[in-house]
Amino acid sequence: MQQTFEPGQTSALAAAIPAAVCILDQNAHIVAANERAHAMFGHSIVGQPFFMFLRNPAVREAFRSVLADDDTQTKARNHSHAPTAITLDVSFARLGIDTNGLPLVLALCTDATREENIERMRSDFVANASHELRTPLTTLSGFIDTMQGAAAKDEKARFEFLKVMRAQADRMSRLIEDLLSLSRIEVDEHVAPHETVNLSGVIGQARSLLQSLANDTGCKLEVSIPARMPVKGDSGQLGQVMYNLIENALKYSGRGKQVVVSGGIEQGRVVIRVTDNGPGIAAHHIPRLTERFYRANVQDSRTRGGTGLGLAIVKHIVSRHRGRLQIESELGQGSTFSVHFPLAR
The missing domain is CATH 3.30.450.20 (PAS domain)
Known part of the structure; x- marks a missing residue:
């Protein structure tokens, strides 16, 4: 009834x-x-x-x-x-x-909007990752075939082909490492770190690691920060943030340009700005720069060795540290990438 x-x-x-x-x-x-x-x-x-x-x-x-x-x-x-x-x-x-x-x-x-968006992002991620790996694999396969055939006895050609193959293998290695890094960061993103870290020291280490790139690109790398900027954080992940931001600035600035890392304590927060004199970024690209595999200029990014994951990694690390990433840019005027973290008391 x-x-x-x-x-x-x-x-x-x-x-x-x-x-x-x-x-x-x-x-x-x-x-x-x-x-x-x-x-x-x-x-x-x-x-x-x-x-x-x-x-x-x-x-x-x-x-x-x-x-x-x-x-x-x-x-x-x-x-x-x-x-x-x-x-x-x-x-x-x-x-x-x-x-x-x-x-x-x-x-x-x-x-179910969030669930569907996550599923779409997962599908896009798999498709993009597959595409990014397929390109160097196709190149490697082509050169191997050539070396086994027409260039089998051409030592000069074999040497040049091996250089290209090494570059493609390195590209795949960087991509896989960035994918693994991003996966590890996302697992811990909801857990805020509690170690007190002096961000000034982290920036100093990133500068030392990137000085050779600055020399190779003909850029002047200038760092102007206080001696002590304490934040609650993971020193390894914060180092990755500073390394990625400074590396990007050096790669895109152009020979003879200047990259400035500045910062300090502002209104109870530690603020770091990485400013370059590169070509700048069109306004419509800026909101999507932290998406996985998104590139404002695909060919230019690949030429410079980018995996398309650097800023996605930065975004997730900054989020884990309860911070904020800000991007300001104008075509022809360069770009400034700023990170804001709570000051450790």
């Missing part, structure tokens, strides 16, 4: 469920909804057709199947644009009957 629900009971039931819930009549009109459902759809929705908000035919079919069989529970995904673009998982189940003996259906709406 099916339970009979009066209007007041359907409203009370919807309000008691800790998720977005609508109760529908046999014509899919909303007879009751809780606050979460009102907030999700942005309307006074009671009395409105449910499918005014959810237009996916699969959702309609799921509703019909529940009406046809009171033992059925179904679920479908819908992409909604009202009031904002969200992805919903909608589950239907027969609830009972109303006072006229007509069926009532419970619709449970779960926001």
Whole structure:
């Protein structure tokens, strides 16, 4: 025997469920909804057709199947644009009957936007990583075939080919190391480090490691920071942040240009700025620079040995340290990458 629900009971039931819930009549009109459902759809929705908000035919079919069989529970995904673009998982189940003996259906709406975005990012990541590895592998395979064939007895050609092969192998090694590094960082991102680190010393170490690159690129690397800037952090990861930011600045500045690392304590925070005199970055690229494998100039980045993961690594490390990354740039005027960390007391 099916339970009979009066209007007041359907409203009370919807309000008691800790998720977005609508109760529908046999014509899919909303007879009751809780606050979460009102907030999700942005309307006074009671009395409105449910499918005014959810237009996916699969959702309609799921509703019909529940009406046809009171033992059925179904679920479908819908992409909604009202009031904002969200992805919903909608589950239907027969609830009972109303006072006229007509069926009532419970619709449970779960926001799956974040889940879908994560899945899309995962798919994009796998596709991009595969592409980045396939390119040097294809190059290696081609040169191996040539060395086994036409260039088998050409020592000069073999020497040149081996240099190219070494460069491609190094490229793959850097990519794999960055992928592993990013994976390790993401695992620990929710755990804030507690060691007190002098960021000035970390920057000094990064400068020493990169001085040879500065010499090779003809750039002047200038560091102007206080002797002590204490933060709570992981010294290895903070070193990776400073190394990546300074390395990028040196690579993109151009011969004869200057890279300046400056900073200090500002309003209770440690702020470090890495400024270059490179070509600058167009405004529409800036919001996406920290995405994995995103490059403002693909060919230029690969020519300079970039993996497309450096700034993604920086972003996640800064996030773990409860800090903030800021990027300022203008075409033809160079760029400034700033990191802001809480000052250790």
